[in-house]
Amino acid sequence: MEIFPRILMKFSANPHCCTDYLGRKNNITICAISSLPKSSPKRNKWIQTVLGRGRSEGQIFWSRQANSRFEPLRLEIKVFGSHIIIDLLNIMSAADVLQSIQYTRGSFKVLDQLKVPHELVYRDIESVKDAVDAIKTMQVRGAPLIAMVGCLSVAVELHNGQKDLTDNQLLMKYLDDRINSLILARPTAVNMRKEGQKLLEQVKEWSAESNDSSVLRSRVIEYCETLLKLDLADNIAIGNVGAEAILNTGKLTDGRATVLTHCNTGSLATSGVGTALGVIRALHQQQKLEHVFFTETRPYNQGARLTSFELLHEKIPSTLICDSAASWLMRTKNVSAVVVGADRVTRNGDTANKVGTYQLAVTAKHHNVPFYIAAPFSSIDPSIESGDGIVIEQRSSDEVTSIGGIRIAPIGVSVWNPAFDVTPAELITGIVTEKGIFTPDELRTKL
Numbered sequence: 001m002e003i004f005p006r007i008l009m010k011f012s013a014n015p016h017c018c019t020d021y022l023g024r025k026n027n028i029t030i031c032a033i034s035s036l037p038k039s040s041p042k043r044n045k046w047i048q049t050v051l052g053r054g055r056s057e058g059q060i061f062w063s064r065q066a067n068s069r070f071e072p073l074r075l076e077i078k079v080f081g082s083h084i085i086i087d088l089l090n091i092m093s094a095a096d097v098l099q100s101i102q103y104t105r106g107s108f109k110v111l112d113q114l115k116v117p118h119e120l121v122y123r124d125i126e127s128v129k130d131a132v133d134a135i136k137t138m139q140v141r142g143a144p145l146i147a148m149v150g151c152l153s154v155a156v157e158l159h160n161g162q163k164d165l166t167d168n169q170l171l172m173k174y175l176d177d178r179i180n181s182l183i184l185a186r187p188t189a190v191n192m193r194k195e196g197q198k199l200l201e202q203v204k205e206w207s208a209e210s211n212d213s214s215v216l217r218s219r220v221i222e223y224c225e226t227l228l229k230l231d232l233a234d235n236i237a238i239g240n241v242g243a244e245a246i247l248n249t250g251k252l253t254d255g256r257a258t259v260l261t262h263c264n265t266g267s268l269a270t271s272g273v274g275t276a277l278g279v280i281r282a283l284h285q286q287q288k289l290e291h292v293f294f295t296e297t298r299p300y301n302q303g304a305r306l307t308s309f310e311l312l313h314e315k316i317p318s319t320l321i322c323d324s325a326a327s328w329l330m331r332t333k334n335v336s337a338v339v340v341g342a343d344r345v346t347r348n349g350d351t352a353n354k355v356g357t358y359q360l361a362v363t364a365k366h367h368n369v370p371f372y373i374a375a376p377f378s379s380i381d382p383s384i385e386s387g388d389g390i391v392i393e394q395r396s397s398d399e400v401t402s403i404g405g406i407r408i409a410p411i412g413v414s415v416w417n418p419a420f421d422v423t424p425a426e427l428i429t430g431i432v433t434e435k436g437i438f439t440p441d442e443l444r445t446k447l
């Protein structure tokens, strides 16, 4: 029976596939292993059902990890009298496909997203400088992933070198400098700033506890590594909360939702299953997704290049549209909801996200389609009152005048290329987080 976890680890990042595989191999069907919110009436029904086919007999349990701050992610299965415990976090982070990050202590690689979907090429990140370069050139992108790559680059640099940082003060100065350079790599997303500042505060506390800089160094490395697992857990919680909200909108087709999303917010934008795309994955796993439409997301085409790749890979029913087709889609296709990610949410709920988000929110309002932001708390910036305080990154004109290296606009044309825009809070139906869903007004009370 020990073979099961190994098969599962190898097979897929997708828990649905894992059970499917386990079922097919062993003549049993496990109905669902999605971690639905505790309040969901479906939860118990789902998690305790093991249907028999052929010689099948078994039981399935969820167990809460001690001190876990999120929904249980350990699956226990009893089949034919044997007992298997599967750590879903390990399964999902051990996937050999569509991983934006490959990290083991001392070794760190990121998927070069500039080459996706044509090639899956990983580049080594040996230093913070490498990470800053990968972030600036958009080899890695997406707010949570930028923070993860930044923090893990600190971990790998500290593990493999920086041996002259022999006292706590030197180490703290080093961390301050490195984190600052990571924060400045791309200014709009707040996740790197928040994770970096949390780390620096933590380091101050640890430094007061012990003068041994090697202890401090190890703690920093472990802290950064833990962020990976937390990000995945947050994504799964966001997925389930968002799916439930969308299913409650009432705008369904035979009980299933049709969703529109923008940019890429999936496993290529996080270290987990994604935020807005995590919601879509959760709907699909619950067999409650009628269809997902997604925009190409000019000028950088994160939708056409990356989201399509993820959706095709998981066989999620999906259709790519031009950015300019969104209003007509809402008028003609019974869209249940729009769900997008966030790079920064301010105190009043104004939300910076990939340019084009604002116009989706305006047209969603016009067509009476609920508009959701799906984002972890690390994307929420309580230090800024409203969207007016957000710095919007301006990018090169080449991204607009060329596609795939081929120039489409005449030389000399003037270009305005903001990478993000700000959607005002009044256009946002709900902000879906790992802690639940909030209206912009409710969110303020949670900060």
Ligand SMILES: CSC[C@@H](O)[C@@H](O)C(=O)COP(=O)(O)O
Pocket: 141, 142, 143, 144, 189, 262, 263, 264, 265, 266, 269, 270, 274, 275, 276, 302, 340, 341, 342, 343, 353, 354, 355, 419
């Ligand atoms: C979970 S990703 C959320 C946002 O970061 C995403 O929607 C987005 O705008 C990404 O922009 P990008 O320029 O590709 O980094």
